[in-house]
Amino acid sequence: MSAAAAIDTGSPADGRGALSSPLLKTELLSVRFGGLAALSEVNFQVARDEVRAVIGPNGAGKSTFFNCLTGVLRPTGGRIMFDGEEITGLRSNLISQKGIARSYQITNILPNASVLENVRIAAQSRRHAWNMFSHHDTFADINEKTEAALQAVGLLGKAHELAANLSHGEQRNLEIGIALATEPKLLCLDEPTAGMSAAETGETKELIRRIAKKLTILIVEHDMEVVMELCHRITVLHYGQILAEGTPQEIQDNPRVQEVYLKT
Amino acid sequence: MSTANGDAAAESATPLVRVDDVHTYYGKSHILHGVSLTVGRGEVVGLLGRNGVGKSTTLKTIMGLVQPSRGTVAFGGNAITGLPPHKLARMGIGYVPEDRRIFRLLTVMENLRTGLDRAGVGEDKRKALLDKVFAYFPVLAERRSQAGGTLSGGEQQMLAIARAMMLEPRIILLDEPTEGLMPRMVSQIGQIIEALHDEGIAILLVEQNVPLTLQASKRVYIMEKGLVRHHCAASEIDVNDAVIKQYLGV
Numbered sequence: 001m002s003a004a005a006a007i008d009t010g011s012p013a014d015g016r017g018a019l020s021s022p023l024l025k026t027e028l029l030s031v032r033f034g035g036l037a038a039l040s041e042v043n044f045q046v047a048r049d050e051v052r053a054v055i056g057p058n059g060a061g062k063s064t065f066f067n068c069l070t071g072v073l074r075p076t077g078g079r080i081m082f083d084g085e086e087i088t089g090l091r092s093n094l095i096s097q098k099g100i101a102r103s104y105q106i107t108n109i110l111p112n113a114s115v116l117e118n119v120r121i122a123a124q125s126r127r128h129a130w131n132m133f134s135h136h137d138t139f140a141d142i143n144e145k146t147e148a149a150l151q152a153v154g155l156l157g158k159a160h161e162l163a164a165n166l167s168h169g170e171q172r173n174l175e176i177g178i179a180l181a182t183e184p185k186l187l188c189l190d191e192p193t194a195g196m197s198a199a200e201t202g203e204t205k206e207l208i209r210r211i212a213k214k215l216t217i218l219i220v221e222h223d224m225e226v227v228m229e230l231c232h233r234i235t236v237l238h239y240g241q242i243l244a245e246g247t248p249q250e251i252q253d254n255p256r257v258q259e260v261y262l263k264t
Numbered sequence: 265m266s267t268a269n270g271d272a273a274a275e276s277a278t279p280l281v282r283v284d285d286v287h288t289y290y291g292k293s294h295i296l297h298g299v300s301l302t303v304g305r306g307e308v309v310g311l312l313g314r315n316g317v318g319k320s321t322t323l324k325t326i327m328g329l330v331q332p333s334r335g336t337v338a339f340g341g342n343a344i345t346g347l348p349p350h351k352l353a354r355m356g357i358g359y360v361p362e363d364r365r366i367f368r369l370l371t372v373m374e375n376l377r378t379g380l381d382r383a384g385v386g387e388d389k390r391k392a393l394l395d396k397v398f399a400y401f402p403v404l405a406e407r408r409s410q411a412g413g414t415l416s417g418g419e420q421q422m423l424a425i426a427r428a429m430m431l432e433p434r435i436i437l438l439d440e441p442t443e444g445l446m447p448r449m450v451s452q453i454g455q456i457i458e459a460l461h462d463e464g465i466a467i468l469l470v471e472q473n474v475p476l477t478l479q480a481s482k483r484v485y486i487m488e489k490g491l492v493r494h495h496c497a498a499s500e501i502d503v504n505d506a507v508i509k510q511y512l513g514v
Contacts, residue, residue, distance in 0.1 A: 055514070057472065058315055059444060107293075168292040194316050195293035198489050222315045223489075224514060236514075257514050263442075263473040264503050 023048045023083055023186055023216050024069070024100075030077035031064050031240075038064040039240045041078065046186070051208075051217045053227040055251075056237035057260060062220045065237065066188055069218075070102045071095040083185060096125070101184035103175040103192060111164035115155050115174055118163050120146045122181035145181055152211055153177035154203075169200035173207060180211065187211070189219045193226055205230065228252070236260070278341040280305045280435055280466050281326060281357075286335035288318075288325050295321045297490035298335065303435060308457060308467045310477035310498060312512060313487035319470040320362060322487070323437040326468070327359045328352050340434075354382075358433030362440045362470075364424040368413030372404050375412050375423055379430030397426040400459060418449035425456060435466040442473050454480055474503050474512060486511045 022045040031039040039061045046052050054062050067073035069080060071092035080088045087095055110118050123145040150156040153173045158166065163174060172192060179187055192208065193201040205226050208217065212230065221227050227234060228248040236244040236257050244254050251257055258264070279302035288296040296318045303309045311319050324330045326337050328349045336345045344352060353359070367375050376397065380390050398405035401422045407415060412423060421441055428436050438457070442450045450473065457467060457480045471477040477484060478498045486494040486507065494507050501507060 166292075168294060171292065191316065195290070195295060196489075197294060197297060201489065224314075252514055254514075258509070261514050262475070262503055262508065262512060264475055 021084060022046060022081075023050075024218070025081040026069075026078060027081070028078035029065075029068060029075055029080060031061075031068060031073060032076045037240050039068070039075070042237075042240070042242060044235060044242065046216060046218060048216055049214075050233065051212045051219065051231045053231040053234045054218065054220050054237060055222075055227060055234060056243070057263075059239075060237040061240040062237055063190065064240070066102060066190055066218075066220060069095075070100055070188060096182060096184075099183075099185035100188065101179035101182045101186070102188035102190065103172070103179050104190055107168070107171050107175060109163045109171055109174055109178065111162070113163055114160050115163055115166065115177075116146060116150065116159040118174060119149050119177050119181045122178045123149065126182060145183065149177045149181040152180055153207055167200075169196050169203065172196065172200075173204060176207065176211070180215075184215070186216045186218060189217065189221070191220055191222065193221065193223050201226065279303060280307070280340060281468065282336075282338040283322065283326060284336045284338070286322070286325055286332045286337065288321055288330055288332045290321075290330070295490055296325065296332070299325075299487070299490070299492055300335075301485050301492060301495075303466050303468050304482075305434070306461065306464045306466050307483070308461050308469060308481045310481035310484035311468060311470045311487065312472075312474065312477055312484055314512060317487040318490040319487055320439055323359065323439050323468065323470060326352075327357060327437060329359075353431055353433075356432070356434035358428035358431055358436040358465075360421075360424045360428050360436060360438050360441065362443060364420050366412040366415075366420050366423050366427070368411065370412055371409050372412060372415070372423060373408045375427055376404075376430055379427050382431075393430055393432070397429050400429075400456065401426055418445050418452070421445065421449075421453065422456070425460075429460075429465075433465060435468065436460065437468050437470075439470045440472060441469075442471065442476060450476060474508060478503065 024046040026042055026044045029039055029042040054065060056062055064073065068075045071090050074089050079086060082098055082100060087098055120142060123142045147156065150159055153176050155170065155174055155177055163171065166174060176192065193204050196204060201223060208230055219231065231248060233246065234248055234251045235242055236251060238260050243260060244251060244257050281303040283299055283301045286296050286299045299318065299322055311322060313319050321330065325332050328347050331346055336343055338344060339355060339357065376394065380393060403419055404422060404426055412420065415423060441453045454476050457469065460467060469477060469481060481498040484496060484498050485492045488511050493511060
C-alpha cells in the first residue's frame with residue numbers, strides 16, 4: 001500500500017532513466033475544444049522503464065492527454081517527442097508503429113474472434129510488408145509473439161475461446177495482451193481496473209506489476225491503491241494543467257492535491 | 265394516506281426508498297456488487313465515492329434505467345424493481361442526470377412543460393408549479409423563451425432540477441449537480457438542495473464535492489468498487505476524517 005512497495009525495477013527517477021533521454025516528452029502540449037482549453041501547455045516527461053500514473057478529477061484532461069499521445073486527437077498546440085522523434089499530429093496507426101500502444105477505458109476487443117486471433121492480429125500488425133518467400137518464418141515469429149503476450153496476461157489457457165465468452169476482467173486483460181503483442185516501447189493504460197471487482201482488480205494489478213518489469217507504462221486510474229502501489233511517479237492533472245508531480249508519498253502529502261480531490 | 269394511526273406510524277417507519285442487495289451489470293461488467301441503502305421521507309442522503317465506483321449506476325438502478333440482476337428496490341414500502349422510468353417518475357421519483365439532459369432546442373418553458381403536460385394537472389396547478397420554480401430560480405423566468413442549449417452550465421442545471429420538480433416528486437435523485445460549475449454556482453446549488461429539503465422533498469445526492477455533501481446531507485454512504493464501504497451521520501465526520509481520505513482522497 002505504500003510507496004516503498006512500488007515495483008522492484010529500481011527507481012528510474014534516479015536510476016538509468018535519468019541518464020538517458022526521456023522516452024516520452026511533451027512541450028507546451030495544448031488542446032482546445034472551441035473556447036474550452038482541455039489541455040493547456042503541458043510539459044511532461046516519462047523516463048525509460050518508468051511506471052507513471054496520470055491522475056486527476058473528472059474532466060481534468062486525462063483522456064484528452066492520452067488521445068493526443070496515441071494520435072486519436074490532434075493537439076492544437078505544442079509538441080510530442082517519442083524516443084527522440086517528433087510524433088505530434090501523426091495518425092494513430094503510425095504512432096502504434098513507432099511503439100506506443102494503449103488500452104481503452106471501454107473494452108475494445110473483437111468479440112467474435114478467438115482470444116488468440118485477437119492477439120495475433122495485433123502481432124501481425126508489426127509486419128511491414130508481405131513477402132511470399134519468408135512467410136513460414138514470419139508465421140513462427142508471429143505465433144511466438146502471440147503466445148508471449150497471452151502468457152503475460154494469463155490467457156494462454158483460454159487462447160481458443162471466443163473473446164465474447166471471457167469475463168469482463170479477462171476481456172480487459174485481453175486488451176492489455178493485444179497492446180503487448182505490438183511490442184510497444186510505451187504502454188498507455190486507460191483505467192485498466194474500471195468496472196472490476198476487488199478480486200479482479202487485485203489480479204490486474206499483479207499483471208501490470210509483472211509486465212512493468214520490462215516496459216515503460218503510463219496509466220490513468222482512479223483506484224488509488226493501484227496507483228500508489230504500482231507507480232514510481234504520479235502526475236496530477238487539473239483543468240488541463242499539471243497541478244503536481246512527484247512520488248506517491250509526495251503526492252499523498254500534497255495539500256493542493258487533496259483539496260482538488262475533495263473540492264475543499 | 266392511512267386512516268388508522270397504526271398505519272401512519274408504520275408508514276413513517278418505512279423508508280421512502282430502500283435499495284437492498286442490488287447487483288447491476290453493464291453487459292459483462294459487474295458494476296454493483298450488492299448495494300444496500302435507504303433514504304427516509306424528506307431526508308437528504310449523500311452518496312460519495314471516486315469515479316467509477318457505481319454511484320450513478322445506483323441512481324440509474326433506482327430510476328429503472330438499468331435493471332438489477334439481483335436485489336430489490338422499494339419505494340414507499342412497495343417493490344418497484346423492474347418498473348420503467350416513466351412509471352417511476354409518475355410515482356414521485358425525480359431524476360436529474362449528471363449530463364442534465366435538458367432539451368437544448370426547446371425553450372426553457374417548453375422544457376418545463378415536458379413535466380407539466382400530464383393528466384390531472386389543471387391550469388391552476390400548472391400555474392402554481394411554474395410560479396414555484398420561478399420563485400426558486402428567477403433566472404429561468406427571465407429566460408423562459410430562450411432555448412435550453414443557450415443557457416450557461418449552472419442555468420442548465422437549474423432547469424434540469426426545475427423540470428424534475430414539475431412532477432412534484434417525493435424524492436429527487438441528483439447526480440453530481442455541481443460538476444463543472446463555478447464556485448458561486450456551487451454554493452447556489454447547496455441553497456437549492458436546502459430549499460428542496462424544506463419543501464419536504466427527499467434527495468439522494470451523488471457528489472464529488474465533499475464539503476457540500478457533508479453540509480447538505482443528514483447521512484452519507486461512501487462507495488468503493490460497487491459496494492457501500494462506509495455509512496454514517498454526516499455530522500460524525502468532516503472533510504479531514506481518515507475515512508474521507510481513504511475512499512475519496514489521494
